[in-house]
Amino acid sequence: MIEFLAYPFFQRALVAGVVAAVLCGALSFFVVLRRLAFAGSGVAHAAFGGVALATLAGAPPGAGALLAALIVAAATARASESSGVSEDAAVGVFTVSAMAIGVVALGFVKTNVDLFGLMFGNILTVSTADLVLLVGAGALVLLVLAAWFRPLLLASVDEDGARAAGVNVGAMRLLVLVLISVAVVVALKVVGILLVSALLILPGATARALFDRWPGLLAGSVAAALVMVVGGLLLSVALNVASGAAIILTGATVFVAAFLAARRRSE
């Protein structure tokens, strides 16, 4: 398996995996804290509609995915804030609508877009240009996350307390969803639409089983994501199985191990 490390495509895949892991691991902390697992999944599915519409319009699929994800994120935040519709219901409505739009749009166009890769990911085909985009977008999201971490954390654990302290709680809700949208598009190439939500949920859920204070939880979430992506990638090469599925199965195994360890510790 070591000889694979000499291949440029595998090196690019590893770097892409590490970037996606750090990004999704850090965001997974907020996804689990704010119970946004469904929203992460919804935004990923909305990206499918965006790719289809972009293909129909002759625009870059990545741009379509990002735009659709951002629109659904903003609409979700707005609907849950102003109309009394719960966040999960709003996500559900927008997600199925975006998926349906995608299916209708693809019916009108003959496309060479790799739909299987889009749905399940294909990290081994990451190009140098993809990598530059991944690193740039990932760095930007992590910078914003680091700078706004304090108001985001306060608004995530105590909305009224945050409001009284002068934090714009609605803006923080939107910011988290926007960051998730960007992360989803960044991670699409790595694990695909169907599995990206797992990368946003499993690391945080794993860390949650082991840590009860935010510094450990955040570091544990990033570490779990790295083990999940790098371990899954190596496993996919060793067993010659699809990389996206191997990444998720590694993550699920790590989660079960953490859960069992936490249970043993509490007994």
Next chain:
Amino acid sequence: MSVGIRFEGIAASLGGRPVLEGVSLAVAPGIRTALVGPNGGGKTTLIRLLVGALDPDAGRVFFVDGAGREVPRPRIGYLSQRSTLSPLAPVSGVDLVALSLDPRPGIGGREGARTEARSALERAGLPAEAFDRPVGKLSGGQRQRVLLARALAGRPEILVLDEPDTALDARGLMTLRRVIAEEADAGRTILFVSHDTDAMGGADALFRVDGRVTEEGTGGAP
């Protein structure tokens, strides 16, 4: 400088149901003012309007100095009736109070805020060994002390306490009375909601609220 509060022509509704109609009242600077009245009368709604957690349908809330001149919104320490603090929040008392004291965006540690947080937790009577424990692992009374510490931290000009005696044992109530007395002596404007003003150490002024202000008077200390 002590700051007073003015509610002017306030109307507010919750889920389409009118809760307050034409409420005007003046909370004088530097004294203890109690809001009393039946459940559902709108006391907590008034408090939520004051701290900005709710917008009025009509009217406005503003702040005045000792001479009655309008001043910018001061720092408000707030202890809510039903905390929205998640019991699973991965923060300790020190984390929560320090975050609330200085929630501004930016990278870097805020040691000053953490020092101030420890001092506020000590004043609120939380045992030192519980300072760094996650809030989910504190008892209901200890969590209430953390929320009281958050309200006290940073020396706010106005202290707003909505049924602060909830979940406190006899010792906690004594701490609460002591803290309110200290804040009143320091010239802080204190507005509280309670069904038992005596348990809070009495009030200098009192408003009975039931959809509107139905009675206004002096509270008196026990």
